[in-house]
Amino acid sequence: MFDLFNKKKPLSEVFPFDFVDIHSHLLPGIDDGAKNLKESISLIEKMDSYGIQNFITTPHILGNVWPNSSDIILDTLELVQEELERRDLSHIKIDAAAEYILDEQFCELLKKRDLLTLKDDALLVELSYFNAPVNLFDILFDIQLAGYRPILAHPERYNFYHNNLDIYQKLKNAGCRFQLNLLSLTGYYGESTKKIAEKLVKLDMIDFVGSDAHHHRHLEALKGLGTKKTIEKISPLLKKNLSFL
Numbered sequence: 001m002f003d004l005f006n007k008k009k010p011l012s013e014v015f016p017f018d019f020v021d022i023h024s025h026l027l028p029g030i031d032d033g034a035k036n037l038k039e040s041i042s043l044i045e046k047m048d049s050y051g052i053q054n055f056i057t058t059p060h061i062l063g064n065v066w067p068n069s070s071d072i073i074l075d076t077l078e079l080v081q082e083e084l085e086r087r088d089l090s091h092i093k094i095d096a097a098a099e100y101i102l103d104e105q106f107c108e109l110l111k112k113r114d115l116l117t118l119k120d121d122a123l124l125v126e127l128s129y130f131n132a133p134v135n136l137f138d139i140l141f142d143i144q145l146a147g148y149r150p151i152l153a154h155p156e157r158y159n160f161y162h163n164n165l166d167i168y169q170k171l172k173n174a175g176c177r178f179q180l181n182l183l184s185l186t187g188y189y190g191e192s193t194k195k196i197a198e199k200l201v202k203l204d205m206i207d208f209v210g211s212d213a214h215h216h217r218h219l220e221a222l223k224g225l226g227t228k229k230t231i232e233k234i235s236p237l238l239k240k241n242l243s244f245l
């Protein structure tokens with residue numbers, strides 16, 4: 001039901017049952033997401049109140065800034081899973097992959113096939129917010145040659161592409177699937193990102209969505225999705241994420 005005062009539906013009525021959030025930063029202390037186990041749990045509980053109970057959380061693997069490894073991620077995941085169980089929150093399913101920035105270190109991991117996928121061959125990758133690697137299309141080719149399928153995280157957030165809409169089709173043709181950040185549609189990242197997000201949705205170029213939740217401010221802002229107009233836009237998209245179960 002719409003809240004008559006602010007005309008927004010509670011998110012628990014927006015997310016379909018069994019929705020899987022495939023992009024978030026909920027593991028404690030290993031990237032710019034949850035700072036500690038307490039914060040991990042409180043973020044997860046808040047999302048549970050939004051009707052989101054399935055997560056494939058995706059810590060950054062980003063050079064020397066967030067030098068995570070598959071082992072670090074999986075060990076940290078276990079801490080969260082144990083804590084959820086200890087707190088009788090075992091209806092929450094949380095698994096982990098990673099959000100890989102496409103740099104030289106990534107290419108080394110790719111050579112070793114030391115990569116955590118969202119599911120099967122689905123690999124979540126991101127670009128720097130300043131520029132794309134010069135050999136981007138070679139890397140995308142190598143990813144697929146190695147048997148993975150790239151999903152580009154938040155294509156709408158790369159400002160250097162905002163005046164070059166052709167690039168999105170080029171990325172699609174190169175085998176990328178696109179994951180939109182839901183917050184982009186609320187205007188959280190600015191008007192330009194919102195416009196590109198809406199355009200990509202309209203052109204039916206978005207394959208999956210994610211919260212990309214790092215902290216509680218993101219979760220507060222997510223409530224902005226509850227307007228009638230936005231719900232109409234995102235409902236079909238939310239269903240696409242069910243394929244990750």
Ligand SMILES: [Fe+2]
Nearest residue numbers: 023024099212
């Ligand atoms: Fe992210």
